[in-house]
Every structure is written in C-alpha cells, then in structure tokens.
Amino acid sequence: MKVAEIMANLEKKYGHEKEYLQAVREVLESIEDVYNQHPEFEKAKIVERLVEPDRIFTFRVTWIDDKGEVQTNLGYRVQFNSAIGPYKGGLRFHPAVTPSMLKFLGFEQTFKNALTTLPMGGGKGGSDFDPKGKSDAEIMRFCQAFMLELWRNLGPDTDVPAGDVGVGGREIGFLHGMYTKLARKYSTGVLTGKGAMWGGSILRPEATGFGALYFTQHLLHKAGKDIKGKTVAISGFGNVAWGAATKATELGAQVVAISGPDGVVTIPNGMSKEMIDYMLDLRASNQNIVAPFATKFPECTFIPGKKAWSVKCDIALPCAFQNELNGDDAKELIANGTWCCCEVSNMGCTPEAIKTFQDAKVLFAPGKAVNAGGVATSGLEMTQNCMHLGWSAAEVDAKLHFIMESIHNACVKYGTQPDGTIDYVKGANIAGFMKVAHAMLEQGII
Numbered sequence: 001m002k003v004a005e006i007m008a009n010l011e012k013k014y015g016h017e018k019e020y021l022q023a024v025r026e027v028l029e030s031i032e033d034v035y036n037q038h039p040e041f042e043k044a045k046i047v048e049r050l051v052e053p054d055r056i057f058t059f060r061v062t063w064i065d066d067k068g069e070v071q072t073n074l075g076y077r078v079q080f081n082s083a084i085g086p087y088k089g090g091l092r093f094h095p096a097v098t099p100s101m102l103k104f105l106g107f108e109q110t111f112k113n114a115l116t117t118l119p120m121g122g123g124k125g126g127s128d129f130d131p132k133g134k135s136d137a138e139i140m141r142f143c144q145a146f147m148l149e150l151w152r153n154l155g156p157d158t159d160v161p162a163g164d165v166g167v168g169g170r171e172i173g174f175l176h177g178m179y180t181k182l183a184r185k186y187s188t189g190v191l192t193g194k195g196a197m198w199g200g201s202i203l204r205p206e207a208t209g210f211g212a213l214y215f216t217q218h219l220l221h222k223a224g225k226d227i228k229g230k231t232v233a234i235s236g237f238g239n240v241a242w243g244a245a246t247k248a249t250e251l252g253a254q255v256v257a258i259s260g261p262d263g264v265v266t267i268p269n270g271m272s273k274e275m276i277d278y279m280l281d282l283r284a285s286n287q288n289i290v291a292p293f294a295t296k297f298p299e300c301t302f303i304p305g306k307k308a309w310s311v312k313c314d315i316a317l318p319c320a321f322q323n324e325l326n327g328d329d330a331k332e333l334i335a336n337g338t339w340c341c342c343e344v345s346n347m348g349c350t351p352e353a354i355k356t357f358q359d360a361k362v363l364f365a366p367g368k369a370v371n372a373g374g375v376a377t378s379g380l381e382m383t384q385n386c387m388h389l390g391w392s393a394a395e396v397d398a399k400l401h402f403i404m405e406s407i408h409n410a411c412v413k414y415g416t417q418p419d420g421t422i423d424y425v426k427g428a429n430i431a432g433f434m435k436v437a438h439a440m441l442e443q444g445i446i
C-alpha cells in the first residue's frame, strides 16, 4: 500500500469531505509499515475496501414545530464495517452534520469498537437537526420522524445506534418508543443508552468519561505519574465532559475549566458535587451555552470567546467536538505547562496539534482509545439485553476497568517505539486495524 496513492484517489473522489479524509489519512499513515509486512492484506485490497463504508442511508426527516410550521432536515446512517459484529455507533444531531462528518465518525468507530475487545462493527448516523432552543415536544416529534425512516435498517444483530453529540437519554427514549411502535415488538437491544428502568445499562451515561479517566490513569501510571492533585481543563459541558469531570474529581484531580461554544468558565478551586450536577441542567436547557455556570457559582469566571485551552492546567481533556484543539491551542497549553492531553472527543485534536504535542514530548492519546469506554459499555448493555438481565454498577464498572486496561495494553503492545516511548496514536490504530483486517481476510472478498 502506498498511502500517498490511496489518499490521492480518495481526494479526487471526495475532495470536499475534509473530516473523512483527515481521519483516513491519520490511520493509513500510522499503519503503513505494518500493513506492508502483510502481502495477504495487499492481495485482498483490505485498505481499499476498508476506507469505503458498506453503505449509507440518506433520508428526509419532516416534522412539525411548536408553531405548527413544517420543518425538513436530512437524516443519515452510515453502516461502515461489519467484519467483527453488527454496525454499532451513535447518532449525532448537530447543524454541522454532513456525510463527511458521519463517514469520519463511522471510520473511527470501526477501529474503536475493535479495540474494546467486544464483537461490534462500526456505524454512525445523525441529522443536521439543531436541538438548540427546541422544546421537549419538538425534540420528541423530530426523533419520531427520524425513526420512522430508519427503523427497518436497524436491529439487535444488524445495526445498533446510541447517543453522540445532541443525543442523550431523552432522545434515545423517544427513538426507542417509536421503534417499538413501528416494529410491533419489544427489542431491548436495538438502541443503547436506554433508561436504566427499561433495558439500559447502569453506568452507561457515565461510561465515556469514566473510561477516559481510567485510560488516563493507566497512561500516567506507565509514565510514572499520578492524577491526584493535578489540574485538568475540560472542554464542553455535555454528557462526556460531565462523566470526565465526575471521575477526575473523584480521583483527586482539580477540574479548573469547562467550556461551551460561547466561551470558557474557570473554576479556581476545582469542581464541587453541586457544580458537576449543574452541568446536567445546563445540557438539558437546550441553550448550548456555558455562561450561566458562572452566574450560578460566583467564585467562577466566564471568559467569552475563549477556549478551555487558554486555562493553565497539567492535563487537557478535549470532550466536545472534532478539531476543537488546533496547533496554536497546543502551543498555548504547552507554554502554560500542560504535559498530558488525552483526547476524549472523536478526533478532537487537529493533526498539527498532535504533532506539536508529540514533538514536545507531551503525553498524548487519541480519542479512539481514550473514549472507547462509552461504546464498550453500550456493548455491555447489548450483552445484558441478550441475557435479559441487568448487572450491578460494580459489575459494569469492573468490566469497564478491564476493557480500558486491555485497550491501554494494546496501545503499548503496538505503539512502543525503539527508544522505549509509546506512540499511542500508532498503537491504537494498528491494534484496531489488525483485528478488522484479519476478520475481513478470513471472510473472503465480499
């Protein structure tokens, strides 16, 4: 395989799909050497097949807003790869959603899911629907209209969506209700992230953030460091940021910043339980602004237009959106003394930011390893659904711990460099790729 040739071809076909091309390039560049040691991969054209999704559904979603006006959005489901299990991955509701964004997310998901040790293929979906300012009734009607189109393509052994940006427990509830009505059967395992009383796994809401901190602990431990007493800057204030803030605080770190599209809130003495709980109210308000946090807690300061990366911290945890931390942000963090960045959002750092961190010997780990605890716990939810039972929080937490440790071990196995340092980007990409590539090889040319 020659990465330059494959990328040139993809650029010709999909030149406008920037996020997709960025995600593919990152993976191909890190697996190139290993891939070229396997002529059987080349013969079966594994990479050429793997970079294209199996299929993409695109559909119109029409719904009626509270004023009685008809609204139309676009809905998508990218079924990326099912070599190791049914398609699995979240739904994103955000005005910037495009096929490029969902292709990048589905591609990433394929490797991430492979890393979890569980049998899940990769998928992603969503809509350009903007939840900002919408009432609960509008959100419900949109979710129902979305499911009306998608339901025939889903199933516990076919494709199992979950949440992502703009889709949380409330939306999964509405989607599940409509699915059940349309399918005329109760399939507990057709969506994950369900309510704990009707088939959801305990700890699923916390899992992405908790898993990220377990991974961070392993990474720090390996580097001879400890999270206790360290300062942490978190971007975002949604579900993932909330889980990360909860666990970081529990482990004795000080969360000194959270942020939103409107700016950053600095938190001088770290977060209290009341502050962490308030993050959930902020998200549920559908306003997508973080400023009210500083009004509610006067010891905090809101700085409009600034990112979390302007705040002095030991550890940076991007928890919001792709490319939210760029090369200049990385330089600013490093100048302020940051020595670790664990990407919790999917592709949260630009390639320039990753290079800046790696050149400066900042400990860096990529999203597909760090945030895999979310989808892993979705996988555990699927298992509980199949078995028609529910595990305790302690059981789920122990399994999540084990999975995050396994992912860390896989990164170390494939990412250890001749000088003894660990390239977590390479490690995660190669480990995820190997599993999917071997599964594809054994299943023939399909």
Ligand code: GLU
Pocket: 088, 089, 090, 091, 112, 160, 161, 162, 163, 164, 165, 192, 346, 371, 372, 374, 375, 376, 378
């Ligand atoms: N959206 C999450 C992710 O990026 C979770 C997906 C899932 O639970 O299926 O991995």
